Amino acid sequence: MTLTRPVVVGAGVDRVDGPLKVAGAAAYSSDITLPGMVHVALVRSTIAAGRITRLDTGAAEQLPGVLAVLSHHNAPRLAAGPTNNLGPTPPPPLQDDRIRHHGQYLAAVVAEKPYQAAAAARAVTVEYERTEPVLRIEDPAGELRTDPFGMDATRGDAAGALAAAEVVHEATYVTAENTNNPLGLFATVAQWSGGRLTVHDATQWTSNTCQTLAQMFEVPESAVRVYAKYVGGAFGSGLRVWPHVVLAVLAARTVGRPVKLVLSRPEMFTGIGHRPNTVQQLRIGAARDGGFVAIEHEALQTVAMDDENLEPVAASSASAYACPNVATRDRQRRLNIPCPGSMRAPGEAQANFALESAIDELSYLLDMDPLDLRLRNYAQVQPQFGLPWSSKALRECYQVGAERFGWSRRDRRIGAMRDGRWLVGYGMAGVSYLWWQVHCEARATIGSDGTGYVRSAATDIGTGTYTVMRQLSAELLGLELDQVRFDLGDSNLPWSPQAGGSGLTGALGNAVHAACRELIRTFLRTVVNDSASPLRGCTIDDVAVSGGRIHHRADGKLGESFVAILARHGLDELTADGVSDPPDPQEVGMAPAGAFAAKFVEVHVDPDLGLLRVPRIVSVVDGGRILNEKLARSQIIGATVGGVGQAILEETVTDPRTGRIANANLGDYLVAVNADIGEIDVTFVGEPDQLTPLGTKGVGEVGLPGTAAAVANAVYHATGKRIRSLPITIDDLLG
Amino acid sequence: MSQDSRNARAAQPAAGDAGTVRVTLTVNGADHELLIDSRVTLLDALRDELALTGTKKGCDQGACGACTVLVDGRRVLSCLTLAAQCDRRQVATIEGLSSDGRLHPLQEAFLRHDGFQCGYCTPGQIMSAVALLHEGRTGSDDEIREFMSGNICRCGAYPNIVAAIREVARQGAR
Ligand code: FES
Numbered sequence: 034m035t036l037t038r039p040v041v042v043g044a045g046v047d048r049v050d051g052p053l054k055v056a057g058a059a060a061y062s063s064d065i066t067l068p069g070m071v072h073v074a075l076v077r078s079t080i081a082a083g084r085i086t087r088l089d090t091g092a093a094e095q096l097p098g099v100l101a102v103l104s105h106h107n108a109p110r111l112a113a114g115p116t117n118n119l120g121p122t123p124p125p126p127l128q129d130d131r132i133r134h135h136g137q138y139l140a141a142v143v144a145e146k147p148y149q150a151a152a153a154a155r156a157v158t159v160e161y162e163r164t165e166p167v168l169r170i171e172d173p174a175g176e177l178r179t180d181p182f183g184m185d186a187t188r189g190d191a192a193g194a195l196a197a198a199e200v201v202h203e204a205t206y207v208t209a210e211n212t213n214n215p216l217g218l219f220a221t222v223a224q225w226s227g228g229r230l231t232v233h234d235a236t237q238w239t240s241n242t243c244q245t246l247a248q249m250f251e252v253p254e255s256a257v258r259v260y261a262k263y264v265g266g267a268f269g270s271g272l273r274v275w276p277h278v279v280l281a282v283l284a285a286r287t288v289g290r291p292v293k294l295v296l297s298r299p300e301m302f303t304g305i306g307h308r309p310n311t312v313q314q315l316r317i318g319a320a321r322d323g324g325f326v327a328i329e330h331e332a333l334q335t336v337a338m339d340d341e342n343l344e345p346v347a348a349s350s351a352s353a354y355a356c357p358n359v360a361t362r363d364r365q366r367r368l369n370i371p372c373p374g375s376m377r378a379p380g381e382a383q384a385n386f387a388l389e390s391a392i393d394e395l396s397y398l399l400d401m402d403p404l405d406l407r408l409r410n411y412a413q414v415q416p417q418f419g420l421p422w423s424s425k426a427l428r429e430c431y432q433v434g435a436e437r438f439g440w441s442r443r444d445r446r447i448g449a450m451r452d453g454r455w456l457v458g459y460g461m462a463g464v465s466y467l468w469w470q471v472h473c474e475a476r477a478t479i480g481s482d483g484t485g486y487v488r489s490a491a492t493d494i495g496t497g498t499y500t501v502m503r504q505l506s507a508e509l510l511g512l513e514l515d516q517v518r519f520d521l522g523d524s525n526l527p528w529s530p531q532a533g534g535s536g537l538t539g540a541l542g543n544a545v546h547a548a549c550r551e552l553i554r555t556f557l558r559t560v561v562n563d564s565a566s567p568l569r570g571c572t573i574d575d576v577a578v579s580g581g582r583i584h585h586r587a588d589g590k591l592g593e594s595f596v597a598i599l600a601r602h603g604l605d606e607l608t609a610d611g612v613s614d615p616p617d618p619q620e621v622g623m624a625p626a627g628a629f630a631a632k633f634v635e636v637h638v639d640p641d642l643g644l645l646r647v648p649r650i651v652s653v654v655d656g657g658r659i660l661n662e663k664l665a666r667s668q669i670i671g672a673t674v675g676g677v678g679q680a681i682l683e684e685t686v687t688d689p690r691t692g693r694i695a696n697a698n699l700g701d702y703l704v705a706v707n708a709d710i711g712e713i714d715v716t717f718v719g720e721p722d723q724l725t726p727l728g729t730k731g732v733g734e735v736g737l738p739g740t741a742a743a744v745a746n747a748v749y750h751a752t753g754k755r756i757r758s759l760p761i762t763i764d765d766l767l768g
Numbered sequence: 769m770s771q772d773s774r775n776a777r778a779a780q781p782a783a784g785d786a787g788t789v790r791v792t793l794t795v796n797g798a799d800h801e802l803l804i805d806s807r808v809t810l811l812d813a814l815r816d817e818l819a820l821t822g823t824k825k826g827c828d829q830g831a832c833g834a835c836t837v838l839v840d841g842r843r844v845l846s847c848l849t850l851a852a853q854c855d856r857r858q859v860a861t862i863e864g865l866s867s868d869g870r871l872h873p874l875q876e877a878f879l880r881h882d883g884f885q886c887g888y889c890t891p892g893q894i895m896s897a898v899a900l901l902h903e904g905r906t907g908s909d910d911e912i913r914e915f916m917s918g919n920i921c922r923c924g925a926y927p928n929i930v931a932a933i934r935e936v937a938r939q940g941a942r
Pocket residue numbers: 824825826827828829830831832833834835836845846847848
């Protein structure tokens with residue numbers, strides 16, 4: 034039983050959670066109301082470094098509706114959270130008087146009404162002993178961490194090869210800090226009853242939130258249940274258990290009532306991570322014919338006090354191109370800033386801008402077409418391991434993209450193309466996304482009415498997990514779409530990894546595959562000695578499923594329905610579990626491939642006003658097997674829009690003296706709006722990946738990287754101005 | 769509406785509590801009499817007092833459009849509107865859009881064109897789009913883009929949102 038004949042899968046099925054969402058009936062955590070529920074508001078630090086000398090809650094406690102004010106004076110000591118595959122849990126709040134960053138939580142006010150809590154939070158007075166904060170990435174006063182991920186890569190002798198190279202391009206690229214800003218305000222609803230904790234949260238990872246809260250509050254995991262049925266976007270900000278979640282749980286325990294804590298938009302800038310800014314040095318050496326002889330990539334990024342953030346930047350340059358001599362180095366500077374964290378395509382969003390800009394620059398030094406230069410250095414095998422890729426159709430991405438975009442119409446001369454008074458530029462970039470997959474579990478049941486129920490603790494943050502997993506389950510169980518339910522977003526369901534790293538569809542899909550297969554085996558075991566069954570003695574390799582029946586592979590008539598088997602054996606249902614684990618690349622003799630993509634971008638630049646428009650973007654993606662083309666396409670569109678934001682709009686601005694974020698709202702922090710986005714063309718190419726039975730490669734992030742570099746490269750083509758910092762602003766283009 | 773008539777409709781302070789006002793909101797055709805703090809926004813009144821959580825809060829600062837509802841047929845940001853300003857006015861929210869279990873054509877078009885991902889901006893987008901059709905701002909894709917730009921979709925579903933609105937606008941024109 035394999036997925037050779039996609040029937041349900043692949044089709045552009047509409048989102049199964051769509052009817053609820055368009056009716057405003059999907060309940061996000063901020064929509065949950067419990068009887069007797071009260072509200073929490075937060076007090077945040079107004080300095081970036083130092084300590085609290087006085088924190089007075091007296092006035093706040095007297096205000097109407099106030100039930101409790103928590104601070105480091107009265108908060109209990111909490112155990113540290115666990116370390117998982119993304120690193121340690123952020124430090125628990127209110128544990129001491131130290132200030133690590135502007136916006137750090139100093140107190141939590143609990144009141145009957147949200148506006149009462151907010152008013153009381155403003156009445157808490159704090160005095161500080163201020164010390165000089167370390168805020169700039171270049172500041173040597175901040176601790177410099179070398180190789181923080183243990184992923185620095187070398188092959189050959191990059192320095193030697195650069196010294197001897199015929200052509201060398203060397204430059205520094207800078208990317209701004211960006212803030213995830215999912216539209217849904219993060220909210221936590223927490224309730225304790227009889228030593229049991231129930232939480233509704235905006236998280237990408239219910240299993241981890243459950244484990245973390247259990248550990249911090251020293252209760253068994255079985256006493257904690259975390260729901261995230263609908264999440265209003267996250268883009269990485271829901272991967273960790275942030276201090277506000279802990280505060281909500283603590284507040285609920287303190288007042289003995291259910292509480293709701295909704296972050297304000299300004300708090301969304303300091304409390305749930307952000308994409309760290311980077312300074313990256315790129316050196317590429319090439320022979321006159323365009324062949325790369327050396328790539329050196331050193332990337333410095335920021336990290337917070339007492340925290341870690343898994344964000345390999347330079348590391349991805351080791352496997353992007355065939356090149357004998359490579360050195361990549363990641364560095365982190367520790368600053369008095371809010372904790373950085375993952376934001377859609379963490380690391381790669383920044384790295385790709387530097388690498389793909391540098392290659393474009395090199396193409397002009399070599400007088401080669403930038404697309405030809407990339408093809409000239411195509412990594413046919415994984416260059417670091419020398420193993421064949423489990424799948425790679427990047428060449429096809431380039432070819433199809435060039436065709437759809439009309440790359441051949443590009444006049445190579447700078448500033449030669451125009452549309453009226455606007456300068457027109459064409460730019461492109463390649464993307465080789467890193468592979469990420471982790472352990473996952475799922476459970477599948479078929480009941481006496483013949484319907485299926487498949488579930489896992491996973492989350493759907495808008496990615497389409499509800500839909501594609503229902504499609505997949507239906508296909509694997511031989512049922513119609515409306516005969517299967519797929520449930521997620523509940524930590525009581527089988528353990529799931531994070532919806533992150535573009536890894537969930539693969540991990541969960543393979544776990545669902547395993548669970549459904551095991552369920553069919555369980556049915557076959559039930560009838561193994563059943564003389565009344567036409568399936569007696571069959572193994573899973575002998576059968577196929579369709580129309581609610583298991584039947585002989587060779588003879589569709591020879592079989593029987595799930596309903597008949599259950600009825601004859603007096604069973605209400607049969608259930609089976611499945612797990613998936615990432616395969617060992619050495620064992621399978623293949624290098625696990627992430628998704629690949631090519632981006633082609635047209636920009637228009639007003640030479641007098643410096644206005645920059647991006648009317649057209651063509652993306653061609655090798656995402657392995659695509660489970661639902663409609664939803665996968667939306668993932669690429671959305672990530673591309675995020676890429677446009679990174680390229681020309683988004684920058685979190687921190688006051689270099691105080692550490693205060695100066696634009697912590699959606700009026701001043703610019704994200705792409707509808708009028709910023711033109712035509713976005715998306716095509717999928719490639720074959721199912723060979724590494725797993727399902728053959729998917731995640732497509733949640735691959736649409737973002739490449740966008741900024743292609744925009745910058747197009748801007749150069751249009752104007753002759755090489756912009757090496759993001760976002761590209763009007764000042765850059767007028768300067 | 770003139771400034772005068774707006775003032776004339778302002779809610780009266782409730783007897784006995786200077787901070788509390790009595791407001792009658794007509795939401796999706798049904799009257800609701802509320803005794804609320806004068807600081808309460810229309811958004812919070814809908815969500816917290818009337819349990820109509822379909823209207824979303826994305827910023828509470830007038831910058832994202834998630835809270836868009838119609839007041840007397842015109843789109844407003846309910847986070848920037850005090851509930852007390854809406855006394856005896858007609859408020860339309862996403863919950864009132866479908867009738868007899870049948871989705872509004874825009875809701876269907878958003879579904880068909882996958883005009884959303886997380887869905888959080890969607891009620892605001894759809895309410896804005898309803899107003900857009902009445903405003904006659906659907907003549908071209910560029911016009912739709914421009915006049916839908918007060919509604920942020922952080923998931924980036926814009927091209928699909930435009931496709932959905934375009935389709936409904938064309939059907940209406942036929
Ligand atoms: S919540 Fe009203 S505009 Fe954002």
